[in-house]
Every structure is written in structure tokens, then in C-alpha cells.
Amino acid sequence: MTYRRLDIQLPSPAPGVQLTLLAHQFGKRGNGRSVYLHAGLHADEHPGLLVLQHLLAMLVQLDAAGLIDGLVTVVPYANPIGMSQRLFGAVVGRFDFENGENFNRNFPRLDQQVAAHVADVSDRTNTPEIYRTLFADMLGKATATTPSQALKLELARLAIEHDIVLDLHCDTDCIAHVYASELQASRATLLAEIMGAPVLLLEPHDAGGGAFDQVHSSAWGTVQAAGLLSEHQSGFSATIELRGQADVNDEPAAADASNLLRFLGSERVLSAQALCAPAPVTQTASVFPLDGASHVPCPCAGVIVYRKAPGDRVSVGEVIAEVVRLDGREFNQRVPILSTVDGLMIVRQLKKLVRPGERAALLAGKRPVRDRHAGSLLLDF
Ligand SMILES: [Zn+2]
Missing domain, CATH: 3.40.630.10 (Zn peptidases)
Incomplete structure (x- = not known):
């Protein structure tokens, strides 16, 4: 031993x-x-x-x-x-x-x-x-x-x-x-x-x-x-x-x-x-560049409901989730969250009460995402 x-x-x-x-x-x-x-x-x-x-x-x-x-x-x-x-x-x-x-x-x-x-x-x-x-x-x-x-x-x-x-x-x-x-x-x-x-x-x-x-x-x-x-x-x-x-x-x-x-x-x-x-x-394994990974934010506060699951293919503009507003003028009012890449959903939230700016999903695409910058590709959250 x-x-x-x-x-x-x-x-x-x-x-x-x-x-x-x-x-x-x-x-x-x-x-x-x-x-x-x-x-x-x-x-x-x-x-x-x-x-x-x-x-x-x-x-x-x-x-x-x-x-x-x-x-x-x-x-x-x-x-x-x-x-x-x-x-x-x-x-x-x-x-x-x-x-x-x-x-x-x-x-x-x-x-x-x-x-x-x-x-x-x-x-x-x-x-x-x-x-x-x-x-x-x-x-x-x-x-x-x-x-x-x-x-x-x-x-x-x-x-x-x-x-x-x-x-x-x-x-x-x-x-x-x-x-x-x-x-x-x-x-x-x-x-x-x-x-x-x-x-x-x-x-x-x-x-x-x-x-x-x-x-x-x-x-x-x-x-x-x-x-x-x-x-x-x-x-x-x-x-x-x-x-x-x-x-x-x-x-x-x-x-x-x-x-x-x-x-x-x-x-x-x-x-x-x-x-x-x-x-x-x-x-x-599908290989993606890290600058093609997109952290998609929630647009507002509410309860998030997903239309896509981790591993699903996504396309630019496709609805991946909706935030159900709890304080809107209408009941069960939805704000859609759209895919920013052609690729895959990798991550979504576990807890479904979200706030504006919180990551709704991590998506991976093959092309560099516009707001990602070399040298600061890892986010701090
Ligand atoms: Zn970790």
C-alpha cells in the first residue's frame, strides 16, 4: 500500500x-x-x-x-x-x-x-x-x-x-x-x-x-x-x-x-x-469556443418557465423561456427570452424565481458572441 x-x-x-x-x-x-x-x-x-x-x-x-x-x-x-x-x-x-x-x-x-x-x-x-x-x-x-x-x-x-x-x-x-x-x-x-x-x-x-x-x-x-x-x-x-x-x-x-x-x-x-x-x-463531444458561449439574462422579475431543456438545440430568435410577471396589469403575462445563438442550451436555472439580469441560460454556439471579449471570458458570478 x-x-x-x-x-x-x-x-x-x-x-x-x-x-x-x-x-x-x-x-x-x-x-x-x-x-x-x-x-x-x-x-x-x-x-x-x-x-x-x-x-x-x-x-x-x-x-x-x-x-x-x-x-x-x-x-x-x-x-x-x-x-x-x-x-x-x-x-x-x-x-x-x-x-x-x-x-x-x-x-x-x-x-x-x-x-x-x-x-x-x-x-x-x-x-x-x-x-x-x-x-x-x-x-x-x-x-x-x-x-x-x-x-x-x-x-x-x-x-x-x-x-x-x-x-x-x-x-x-x-x-x-x-x-x-x-x-x-x-x-x-x-x-x-x-x-x-x-x-x-x-x-x-x-x-x-x-x-x-x-x-x-x-x-x-x-x-x-x-x-x-x-x-x-x-x-x-x-x-x-x-x-x-x-x-x-x-x-x-x-x-x-x-x-x-x-x-x-x-x-x-x-x-x-x-x-x-x-x-x-x-x-x-461537440466542441464550442468559449467566446461563442452566451449568458442570456432575464429581462424582468418573475417566475421563469422554460421552453427548452439542457441539451436541446436552439436557434437565434427562438423562444427558450418565458418570465411570468406576477405584478403586471394582466394575469399570467409572459415576457419571452430569445436564443442569441444557433447551438445548444447548456445550463438553465434551478430556482425559478428570477430577477432582471440574472442568468436565464448558458447557450453555446460556434460563432463568437458580440459582447464577449478575449481576456475576460469568464464571468465573475
Ligand atoms: Zn463551480
């Missing part, structure tokens, strides 16, 4: 309160690749928490049989700060009570430091190991003061030591979809298809926002874009939106955990004997 447990202490937010980040590790570095997984960075998103419990149980069995070739690190809950934020019963885990910051934004980015290093380097003997060590050294010098900053830095440091980083999220009510860098299109497509996700959103290397997976992709992408490593040699990170917030059940969670193992097998983290005959990939 190679299993070990890491307890990482975070700064105490108040006298008598101790915050601890927990990580489980299996295998060792050197034989195969290394992979890092966590869930619940948005602490109000719970499907991934259950998926990782199933995955951990499977990893224990593989470890006992000596079938883990590489290094696997699993952080079962990435945000103990957010998980403890309750307001009158509800977990409010997406934004930091301290300053309103989205917990999945403003992670440290390494692209500028890495670009400066790459411009300086005359020795072009490159291996992924050299860069992994470089990135870890860069983050090793970073400092943090507040508990939330320290949480982000510790997660970033743990993750950057791995070749592959997978961040498990969910959305309000949605079909599975994957976000990744366009520099990593082929591995991202394989991941989406193995996970049964019908949609892959590819973001430019400089999408901005500082999401957790961009710590990894900003560093590796800078090296890859400079032509120093191939796509396959480079590290790979992705955000997997598993399903809707209310979809926390054993059956899909166990299936997701098995699929994650299949992806780990494809990346040589597990030995070949660890995998049963690979199930055929039955899901083809």
Missing part, C-alpha cells in the same frame, strides 16, 4: 477555529504520470464531493493490488471555508463572505513569470519534469495572508506538482460539459468523451479570470505556445461540470468515478492491468 494522508493547516480565521485542507495520495512519482483531482471549490456544488468518495474507494482497491503506476492526489473537499459559510441554513459557497470574491477566481497565474524564463533560457533541452519543478519553485515563493488567499495558494501548490489537474464542478441545472484550453484540444476532447459530456468549451490560452485550472494551463500553455513542448508532453488541466446542483446520487457518481479511472488509464497513471476492457466511447 502506498496510501498517505496530508493535513494542511490554513491560517485560523478566528480564535478557536482551525481550518484544515485534506489530501489523499496514492502511488509515487516516477513510474507513470501524476494527476490531481479536487471537488467543491464552489462549496455549494456537491455532485463532485460524492464522485471523489467513490473514486477514493476504487483507488484503495487498486493500490492494494499494486496497480497504480503514477501519483494520484485527491483533495475531497477543496473549500472548507466556503463549506462553513451558511446563511440561515443554506450553504453560500460560491462567493467569499470576506470580500464577495468568487472562490474560483484570482488564483495565481504563472504565464508572465514563465514567459520571462522561457525568453531567457538558451538551453533548449526540455522535459516536462524541468518545467514542473520550475512552476513549483515559482509558487513556492508566493505568499498569502488571509485564510482564503492561503487556501488558493495551497491548492495551487498541490496541483502544480502534477501533470494533470481535474477540477470537478457542477452548474445549476445542466448537461455535463468540460472547460479546457484550446492548446489542449485533443486531450480535452478525449476527457469529455470518456466522461460522457456532450459539450466541450475551449478557451483561449489567455482567457483571463484566474480560475483554478488556469494556474496549471497558464504555465504549461506558455511553454507549449513557445514551441518548447508538444501538446502531449505538456501538462493538462480541465474543469468538469458534472451535472446540476441537485443531482447528487450514487449511480451517476460511481459511473463518473469509473470514467475518471478510464481517463487516468489513458494517461498512464494506472497500470494497464488496472483497466477492464475499455468501454467504447459512446458520447461524441
